[in-house]
Amino acid sequence: MSFKQPRSILEGIYSFSPNRATLGGTSYLIVKKDQTGNPANLLIDAPANTPEVLQFIAEHGGVRQWVITHRDASGEAKSLQAALQCDVVIQEQEAYLVPEVANVIAYRDSYSLGSDCEVFWTSGYSPGSACVYWAQQGGVLFTGRHLLPDRDGQLQPLRFAKTFHWPRQLRNVEKLQARFSQKTLAYGCPAANTGFLRGQSIAKDAYAQLAAIDVEAIKGAIALL
Numbered sequence: 001m002s003f004k005q006p007r008s009i010l011e012g013i014y015s016f017s018p019n020r021a022t023l024g025g026t027s028y029l030i031v032k033k034d035q036t037g038n039p040a041n042l043l044i045d046a047p048a049n050t051p052e053v054l055q056f057i058a059e060h061g062g063v064r065q066w067v068i069t070h071r072d073a074s075g076e077a078k079s080l081q082a083a084l085q086c087d088v089v090i091q092e093q094e095a096y097l098v099p100e101v102a103n104v105i106a107y108r109d110s111y112s113l114g115s116d117c118e119v120f121w122t123s124g125y126s127p128g129s130a131c132v133y134w135a136q137q138g139g140v141l142f143t144g145r146h147l148l149p150d151r152d153g154q155l156q157p158l159r160f161a162k163t164f165h166w167p168r169q170l171r172n173v174e175k176l177q178a179r180f181s182q183k184t185l186a187y188g189c190p191a192a193n194t195g196f197l198r199g200q201s202i203a204k205d206a207y208a209q210l211a212a213i214d215v216e217a218i219k220g221a222i223a224l225l
Contacts, residue, residue, distance in 0.1 A: 003052035009202045010137055010187065014060075016047035018194070021075040026194045028142060030134060031060050034114060040064045042113055043086070044132055044142050045191055046075025054083050065089055065105075067119050068098075069144030069191060071126040077101050089113070091121050091128030122146045122176070124157070124169020131176070138186030141206060146172065147188065149196035155188050155209040157218070170215050177215075182207050 006014040012031045018024040027045035034040040039061035045068060047053045057063060063086040068074050074090075077098045081088055087103045095106040105111065110120040116135040123129055125145040132142040146169065147155040157173050159166050188206035197203060 003050065006047075006053075006056055007201055009189070010140065012136070013140065013189070015189070015194070015201050016053065018192075019046060019048045019075060021048065022046050023072050023192070025073055025145075025191050026189075027073070027191070028189055029057065029060065029063070030117070032114070032117075032136075040114060042067065042117065042132075043084070044189075045069055045073040045144070046077070046080060049076045049080045049083070057084065062086070065113055067113070067130070067132055068094070069119075069132065069142065070094075070129045070146075071097060073144070073191060074098055089119060091123075091130050093123075094126065094128030122169075122172040124163065124165055124172055125160075126164050129164075129169075135184070139180070139184045139206075140187045140189060141176075141180070141185055142189045142191070144191045147176075147210070148190045148193040149203060150193075151196055153196050153198055153200075153203070154212070155190065155203050155206065156213060158193075167219075170218060173210075173213055174215050177210055177213070180207055180210065185210065 004017045006016050009015050014029045016027045027047045030042040041061050041063050043063045043066040063084045065087045068090045071094050078100050081101050089105045092106040119130050119132045122131050129146050134140045148158050150156045185207040188203035
């Protein structure tokens with residue numbers, strides 16, 4: 001299969017093609033610098049571990065930290081981390097999934113990825129499911145599989161047969177609604193279902209979509225089952 005060049009979806013953000021090793025998951029590269037001007041790029045979830053992908057990442061300054069947002073997103077973790085020589089940041093309940101990986105940083109509730117970036121725990125889809133927030137360009141939320149586009153292209157909590165804890169996932173949706181505002185959240189970057197974004201590769205008006213989720217109605221539907 002020929003290499004498909006990662007797509008620039010916002011200034012400094014690239015999305016990789018869906019990776020079969022992560023159940024068709026989409027991963028992202030944030031190209032940024034630290035306060036001293038050195039490269040501090042952030043990889044979110046796992047792209048395909050191929051020479052072309054590794055070359056693309058190297059040409060853009062490598063990776064300082066790789067964040068895994070849910071249990072299906074580690075890909076070929078050991079070999080990919082060895083090639084990238086980066087820290088691997090993962091919620092503590094899922095750190096056991098990467099036992100042979102070097103430089104693992106396991107966090108409980110949240111972990112700072114720089115002055116303008118943070119990963120935080122949003123359990124539900126999996127025990128250690130998480131989101132990454134980058135406070136640039138109006139605010140970008142990398143939603144992992146916590147929020148995914150539905151068939152109408154709208155970000156939603158979606159329940160699957162393998163969902164770990166649906167009520168907990170809904171509670172964490174409410175926490176996101178309380179945490180963000182129109183001023184702090186402009187875009188959403190989900191880890192799957194990106195085909196439903198109709199070629200956009202990014203969810204625009206992310207806060208409006210988040211605020212429109214009727215969690216109480218979803219809870220009521222559960223009660224009727």
